[in-house]
Amino acid sequence: MSIQREDIAMIQNVERYLEGKMLPNEIAYFEQLRKNIPEIDEMVVEHNMLMHHLDNYSNRLNFKNALNDVHEKLAQQGDIQETNEVSRIGRIVQLYHKYKRVTAIAASVGGIIALVISAIVSSIVPTNNNDKIEQLSGVVAQIQQKQQSQGNKLNEVAKNKEENIIVNSGGTGFLIDASGYIITNAHVLHGSSGANVMNNNHETFSASIVYRDEKRDLAILKIVDNDYQQLKKLPYGIKKTEMDLGEELFTLGYPRNDITYNKGDISASTGHDGDTLSYQIQMSANPGNSGGPVFNKNGEVIGIISTREKQAQGVSFAIKSRNIFRLVEDLKNADQPVEIKLFNGASSVKNKDRVSQIKQIENCVFLVKAFNKKLNK
Amino acid sequence: MKSEYTEQLLLKGLANNDSKAIEIIYKDNFKMIQNFIINNNGDYDEARDIFQEAMIALYEKVQSESFVLTCKINTYVYSVCRRLWLKRLQSQGKFSSQMDIIEETVPIEDDIEIHEKRNAEYEIMERALSSLGEPCKSLIEGYYLKKMDMQAIAKEFGYTNADNAKNQKYKCFMRLKKLFFSQYNIGE
Numbered sequence: 037m038s039i040q041r042e043d044i045a046m047i048q049n050v051e052r053y054l055e056g057k058m059l060p061n062e063i064a065y066f067e068q069l070r071k072n073i074p075e076i077d078e079m080v081v082e083h084n085m086l087m088h089h090l091d092n093y094s095n096r097l098n099f100k101n102a103l104n105d106v107h108e109k110l111a112q113q114g115d116i117q118e119t120n121e122v123s124r125i126g127r128i129v130q131l132y133h134k135y136k137r138v139t140a141i142a143a144s145v146g147g148i149i150a151l152v153i154s155a156i157v158s159s160i161v162p163t164n165n166n167d168k169i170e171q172l173s174g175v176v177a178q179i180q181q182k183q184q185s186q187g188n189k190l191n192e193v194a195k196n197k198e199e200n201i202i203v204n205s206g207g208t209g210f211l212i213d214a215s216g217y218i219i220t221n222a223h224v225l226h227g228s229s230g231a232n233v234m235n236n237n238h239e240t241f242s243a244s245i246v247y248r249d250e251k252r253d254l255a256i257l258k259i260v261d262n263d264y265q266q267l268k269k270l271p272y273g274i275k276k277t278e279m280d281l282g283e284e285l286f287t288l289g290y291p292r293n294d295i296t297y298n299k300g301d302i303s304a305s306t307g308h309d310g311d312t313l314s315y316q317i318q319m320s321a322n323p324g325n326s327g328g329p330v331f332n333k334n335g336e337v338i339g340i341i342s343t344r345e346k347q348a349q350g351v352s353f354a355i356k357s358r359n360i361f362r363l364v365e366d367l368k369n370a371d372q373p374v375e376i377k378l379f380n381g382a383s384s385v386k387n388k389d390r391v392s393q394i395k396q397i398e399n400c401v402f403l404v405k406a407f408n409k410k411l412n413k
Numbered sequence: 414m415k416s417e418y419t420e421q422l423l424l425k426g427l428a429n430n431d432s433k434a435i436e437i438i439y440k441d442n443f444k445m446i447q448n449f450i451i452n453n454n455g456d457y458d459e460a461r462d463i464f465q466e467a468m469i470a471l472y473e474k475v476q477s478e479s480f481v482l483t484c485k486i487n488t489y490v491y492s493v494c495r496r497l498w499l500k501r502l503q504s505q506g507k508f509s510s511q512m513d514i515i516e517e518t519v520p521i522e523d524d525i526e527i528h529e530k531r532n533a534e535y536e537i538m539e540r541a542l543s544s545l546g547e548p549c550k551s552l553i554e555g556y557y558l559k560k561m562d563m564q565a566i567a568k569e570f571g572y573t574n575a576d577n578a579k580n581q582k583y584k585c586f587m588r589l590k591k592l593f594f595s596q597y598n599i600g601e
Contacts, residue, residue, distance in 0.1 A: 094558040384520040
């Protein structure tokens, strides 16, 4: 490749121009040249880009050296330990926390189950829905069975919590604010005075009922438990906008005592009988799924599972997520205002495969166990 | 020492290559990442590697004009490290299912994407410079990286005068341009 003198003269001009070393009249002349001759204009752009890349390269190179210098310095000062050891304090404490609440409740409910089941079944019959649809809160029996078996395993751990509670019903709930606000269906809490929530690691926390909106069939719980470690940031956002028919969905919930995954898609933009607050979704939901989050494929919350069609298999309804925003807005203006921060940005699990999405999300989905404090012992 | 530096000042210092600011951020965050990596199938050297990469990502982020950091520095560093480490584990086929979120994280997908693009550009430049050969490589580095003036360069390389050195430098620049853009455009 031979480079001609004129070329070199031109590069020199380009560089002087870009480095700001030209005189004003030179600049004017050169800019006219750029306008008239596309090749020169191209040259300027390329030259500028390459200089820019060289600058980036140089900055990073210098910064890398600076980082290594700092690292060596801190290591010498003892601020950095050059070791593969990590303090493992906390593991055992975590294990203890993991089981003590489950045990407390399990131990306390065991004795009184038989007496109350029939009363509960009659008390959770839905009030404002007709009988073609079925609310999905799990009746207590199956949950309690599981709890009993856990109780057997764990009864050596201290039982110091609520002695006299009656578990009414169970459903699913999920965090909408990492500080511990959980949303679920109002019907999950129907007739209850309090609730406990259990995460996928079977750690149970006590929660208070912050708000119930029977009309929207939504309720908000707040985890009030010192053992609860706030995530501070949720892995998913909550969508304000409507979804389109056919969009792929998935949900996590507690139809059993263990978290369960299910997938489906949106089959109608209205719910039962043209209810515009809900979607109809093609997904087999079971009792206990009620209150669970419905995610789109990006892992954004688009709804809350509430009911299912009795006569058709696999047809369920989900309350649209924008209702969460309305509910939170209402709460802000309530007599006793509650400030809940909803996050409607992109989920951090976006663009991940389903398995890793679930791994991050499952921590935020809880089994809700609603109960009544028994009045007389 | 720390109280004199608010987060904003630290970031400003970082953007301006203030070694004290770099040191404070490094000291405040390295241990957290070291614990995190070691707890998740990694070792000290990998922790150093991942942490420094996150520092580079932060450094280059604060340099951009549109820079805003909407979270604390340690949250950002942790989020980036977590993502980078997850990726590395996956690429080694060692997917870790145990990776609990122990610290707050923020969505950093976009930042990671930018960072990876810069990584690619850096590597292309590195390759282009090294295949340039001598004396071109040193000439270019002397002028564009070390910002030496042409007189000094001419003297150091033994050119009889600065103009000759300059001439050679321009030739080298043209070759570099060719090498760099041929790779760069493939990458697009």
